[in-house]
Amino acid sequence: MLAIDLIQLCICFILGVLGDVGTEIKTVRGIEGQTITLNTGLTGLQNDSIYWTYGPVRAQTRIATLNVGRNIPEYNERLNLDAQSGSLTIRSLTTSDNGIYELTVLREQVLKQTFKLTIYAPVSAPYIRPQTQSRSLASPLKQESCSVVCTVKNGRDVTLSWYRGEERINQTINPDTNKTLFLPLEVNEGNDIYSCVANNPVSDQTIKLSIEEHCQPDSARELHIAYCTLMQPGL
Numbered sequence: 639m640l641a642i643d644l645i646q647l648c649i650c651f652i653l654g655v656l657g658d659v660g661t662e663i664k665t666v667r668g669i670e671g672q673t674i675t676l677n678t679g680l681t682g683l684q685n686d687s688i689y690w691t692y693g694p695v696r697a698q699t700r701i702a703t704l705n706v707g708r709n710i711p712e713y714n715e716r717l718n719l720d721a722q723s724g725s726l727t728i729r730s731l732t733t734s735d736n737g738i739y740e741l742t743v744l745r746e747q748v749l750k751q752t753f754k755l756t757i758y759a760p761v762s763a764p765y766i767r768p769q770t771q772s773r774s775l776a777s778p779l780k781q782e783s784c785s786v787v788c789t790v791k792n793g794r795d796v797t798l799s800w801y802r803g804e805e806r807i808n809q810t811i812n813p814d815t816n817k818t819l820f821l822p823l824e825v826n827e828g829n830d831i832y833s834c835v836a837n838n839p840v841s842d843q844t845i846k847l848s849i850e851e852h853c854q855p856d857s858a859r860e861l862h863i864a865y866c867t868l869m870q871p872g873l
């Protein structure tokens with residue numbers, strides 16, 4: 639998390655230096671399918687022409703215009719430009735809404751505000767499997783230790799972590815979002831509660847480790863299924 643914040647801070651700083659003097663960039667996070675408002679904090683805009691520009695890297699394309707004096711709003715149906723504040727609301731967010739948004743207010747002095755919008759999908763649910771390789775080395779009858787691996791579909795800024803109680807004991811990330819995230823855990827006998835957490839800046843999902851369910855080696859589970867099938871001749 640800290641690394642991500644630092645990177646964003648650096649990006650803001652660099653863009654700030656390259657952009658207009660005094661233009662600071664506000665970082666805003668949105669969730670796919672939801673609505674977000676880029677709040678200007680302005681009030682009572684009167685007779686000012688207002689427009690928003692957008693681009694994935696630089697805000698080059700005009701997307702919404704409002705001439706308050708003539709009261710002519712132009713925008714596509716997913717956008718709403720508030721006449722009093724100039725704030726822009728975007729509905730039904732998709733990842734193609736990622737990028738830089740810039741507000742321009744034309745008055746005696748041109749006023750600009752810049753926003754960097756990042757859209758996240760809610761993180762997927764992680765799941766836990768026994769780790770089969772190391773399992774075959776251990777005696778399947780001994781239960782004092784077990785190896786599991788937690789897995790989640792990767793995505794933008796997704797972190798996968800193991801917690802023992804409240805304490806984070808391991809974590810992994812991969813900037814290549816095509817690569818599934820895996821995180822192994824060696825569990826020792828005891829009363830500790832282990833949970834695997836997948837999170838991104840807008841959401842998180844947790845699964846608790848159950849020794850009975852997740853430490854069962856595949857062979858034992860198959861035996862169990864075979865046994866149950868045998869006992870139910872109808873199947």
Ligand SMILES: *[C@@H]1O[C@H](CO)[C@@H](O)[C@H](O)[C@H]1NC(C)=O
Nearest residue numbers: 682683684685686706707708
């Ligand atoms: C806005 O413009 C109209 C017509 O140009 C003028 O009558 C009105 O006084 C202006 N309002 C302000 C607050 O400047």
Ligand SMILES: *[C@@H]1O[C@H](CO)[C@@H](O)[C@H](O)[C@H]1NC(C)=O
Nearest residue numbers: 807808809810821822823824
């Ligand atoms: C943390 O996970 C890595 C694999 O991502 C593993 O090699 C390492 O042993 C784990 N550390 C602990 C303390 O479990």
Ligand SMILES: *[C@@H]1O[C@H](CO)[C@@H](O)[C@H](O)[C@H]1NC(C)=O
Nearest residue numbers: 792812813814815816817818
């Ligand atoms: C991830 O997958 C997409 C679509 O399959 C592909 O276009 C992209 O190049 C891949 N990215 C990496 C880093 O491999």
